[in-house]
Structure formats: C-alpha cells, structure tokens
Amino acid sequence: MREAGSTACSGWPGRRSVFPATSAPGCRSTVTLCVYLRYPVKIRGHHLVCTYCFYGSGKKKAEDFFGIKNAIPQLLQKLRQNPDMAITVVTNLDDVCDICPLKKPNGCGRSSDAFGQNEKLRGWDRAILEALDLQEGESIKAKELETRIQDRIPDIGTFCTNCSSSSPSGWEEYRKAIRKGLWPDEAT
Numbered sequence: 001m002r003e004a005g006s007t008a009c010s011g012w013p014g015r016r017s018v019f020p021a022t023s024a025p026g027c028r029s030t031v032t033l034c035v036y037l038r039y040p041v042k043i044r045g046h047h048l049v050c051t052y053c054f055y056g057s058g059k060k061k062a063e064d065f066f067g068i069k070n071a072i073p074q075l076l077q078k079l080r081q082n083p084d085m086a087i088t089v090v091t092n093l094d095d096v097c098d099i100c101p102l103k104k105p106n107g108c109g110r111s112s113d114a115f116g117q118n119e120k121l122r123g124w125d126r127a128i129l130e131a132l133d134l135q136e137g138e139s140i141k142a143k144e145l146e147t148r149i150q151d152r153i154p155d156i157g158t159f160c161t162n163c164s165s166s167s168p169s170g171w172e173e174y175r176k177a178i179r180k181g182l183w184p185d186e187a188t
C-alpha cells in the first residue's frame, strides 16, 4: 500500500506532504500542504485515545470536537490510509500539539500555568501508556496499537474523567470507534 504523505514537504524539512494546497497555517511551501506530521509520528499517550473519540464522533474538524485546532484529523487520516504506520509514543508535547494555538514553549496553555497543565497531561499520558504496556519512546504499528486499545482500554471513561470533549456523551464516541475500528473493511 502506498504510504500517505510519501512526498517530502518542499517547504518544511523533515515533514511530509500529501495535498496540493495553498493555505496551511505556518506552511512555508507554495507547492504542497504539509500535513503537520513527521515520520514516524510522535504521539503522546492521551492523544492515542483522543484519536478514537474523534473518529467515533464522525466530525471532520478538530475545532468541532475538541473546541481547538490540533492535528488529530490529519493523524486519523494517515492511520486510516496505512494500518502499518509506525507511531512513536511519548509523554510530552507531540506532533498533534504542533499546530495547536494553545501550545506554549513550556507546556500546554489550556490553563494559565502551562507547565503545570502539561505535567497533569503527562500523568494522563503515562497512565494510558501503562495500560497499553508501552514505554516512552517505543514504536508500534497502528494496527497493533488498535488491538491493544480494544483489549486493554474498553472503557476510556475510567481514565478521562475530566475530558470536556467526550465525557458529555458518556464516552459513546470512544466505544463506537473501538467497536468499529479504524479499518472496518479489513475486519474478518
């Protein structure tokens, strides 16, 4: 299968491009749209499960589900195009944070204490990675990650008690997403 984003971004060394475009914020290229994600992608623990909640919501834009721009729609698109895509898991600011307007040099600007806020999120990242039996810096294929999520985190509500995006529905988006899987046509 052709890997999504197999063209080097002409304006942003180290990144990849998939779409002809003209309007990506921060894009330095006049030829292609950088989809903001490096290869291999670097994703923090809690964003692994945020991706499933977003998928289950059926929304297209991050702002419509998270209330803020981030790169989860681009990540989801890439995962769906390539189940063998490698993801490097981390417990800190990641490729999804890269285009978020709340990202600060010292952390996450969701609260006025960006460092403290990011430390809270890092605890959440660590808890998710521990449940998935993954170590910081480890790489895993998207398909294997989905199997672990389905087996080990059937109920995200026990982790994401403070989530303002998915808790209003009782985390139904997440359950729907892990039931269906990112590659339903490949299900046996």
Ligand code: SF4
Pocket: 068, 070, 093, 096, 097, 100, 101, 102, 103, 104, 107, 108, 109, 110, 121
């Ligand atoms: S900077 Fe904060 S709010 Fe923005 S994507 Fe990263 S963790 Fe989420």
